[in-house]
Amino acid sequence: MSSESDERTKPSSGVDSSSVDDSIEGNVGGNGPLKKGPWTSAEDAILVEYVTKHGEGNWNAVQKHSGLARCGKSCRLRWANHLRPDLKKGAFTPEEERRIIELHAKLGNKWARMAAELPGRTDNEIKNYWNTRIKRRQRAGLPIYPPDICLQSLNENLQSDNMNNLSSGNVHHPDLMPVNNFEIPAVEFKNLELNQQLYTPGLMDYPAGNLLGVPASSLLSQGLNSPYHNKSLLPTVHSSKRLRGSESFFHALNTPICNAFPGGNQYQSDSSMQIGKTSVLSSYDHNPAATEHARSSSLPNGSHAVINGNPSSEPAWAMKLELPSLQTQMGTWGSPSPSSPLPFFESVDILIQTPPNEHMQSCNLLPQNSGLLDAVLYESETMKTSKSNGVQQTPHVSSVAVNTLDASARVLPETEWGAYEEQLSPLGNSSSSVFSESTPVSGNSLDEPFSSGTLPVKEEARNGGLVPYDNGVETRNQTIFSRPDFLLASNCFGPVKHPTKEHSLLKDAIGTLLGDDLNRDCKNVDAGATPSAQAHDHDSGGWNAMPTV
């Protein structure tokens, strides 16, 4: 495709350049095929010298002018990730770690943007760190985001939203759009509302219409009335990719509200995996009213409704795991509303602490013990049955809402998060159900909830997800089915790649609890971590515009 890609003529050795072997001739100065694989010191020196002389950019000229047998892209990456003089080396500091968490809560998988906020760190470095962290936390059954991060991001989002409204009404400032597209798109709430009205029968299965006596409209109004209304929302993970095509935008309009809810999306995905690609759309195409409503809605640019709304070319189940980062969840579930029965932050707290219940009940029917395939098949059957009844399911809507309302009695002070996490997270139905399940994981944690083990996380799987919750009520941990890694695993129906060992799991959990970043996160709640005020022209200059520490 790109010229850079085309430049590659040699198969990659797949080996990074960190271990430079000076004894190896780096094919420096050769006119032969471009070299790949590890960079040698000689090559590094040439590249450094070239950049020193000519500056950054025009990387393809490096080969011509310096004789370096590397494609421009390779040179750029080498420089950016290794040779850049302002790079910080070494492990992330606790403050950096916290900042990454904050940024990820805000930006999703926008590694480059995150890197711009972390001077001296590269996007790749941050990405690797994050993926490692996610894997670690998921193994330990811990939430991805500490609650303070949730709240902070939410507050920032609210503030930016207000500023946005003041300055431009419903028109989003283009500069803010990529960052502030966290809120729930109005279209999704409207769709949801429509679906509530149109598909009331479906509430028998997923009673989202009346949740513990609270009309769904009340909950929905949180989105409709909240400042997030009319705003783009969901953190994007790679929104830029998806938003770049208008095609995606319009395809997305055909997609359901469930995509507004990370879990809903995931549940949909479960079914879709079996039903197939067309089911994703067909499930909802019968709802022209909602679709039309969506079209007529003031769907904001960059809306995660679009982002999460899976275009036909990229069905929900096939979508790359996209972290609906914090605002997604917060915006969806924690939006303040006058009609909300819960204070805003309290709702957040509940969300953090509350395991899903409603959907769990329905899931109790799942032949879950038989494994992934059965579960997926069941989901598929459920969906088909519902569809035959003309029902638009919004399973996660109901479950989330119920959880939100139902668990109000279990609200804990925010400061008790750490203790609470220790109580719950590794032991069953953790808050990670909310905060980690939607996190993209490129790693191999697919197997973790399903392999046998002694930790409750695994016990859930063995018992079909039935785990005793702290109040003694047996609930099903929907995490198993809503986790993206489950979806991945289910999607492939492949064998577990790396059976996780019990002890390693325990080790991870303990390590995470005792010495890992969460504790640091909690300790550093008040440590500042204010968003960097530095403005980086990341788009125009990329990394070279990054300030030096």
Added chain:
DNA sequence: AACAACTGCAACCGCGACAGA
């Protein structure tokens, strides 16, 4: 102690998108 399995890390790859010529 030896081997295997697992994990983290750094780098590369492929692709899509944008901007400018």
Added chain:
DNA sequence: TTCTGTCGCGGTTGCAGTTGT
């Protein structure tokens, strides 16, 4: 309009270190 250069990002790969058997 097309092509080229560049950037961003998710995914993948292979090495090295660690842990388990």
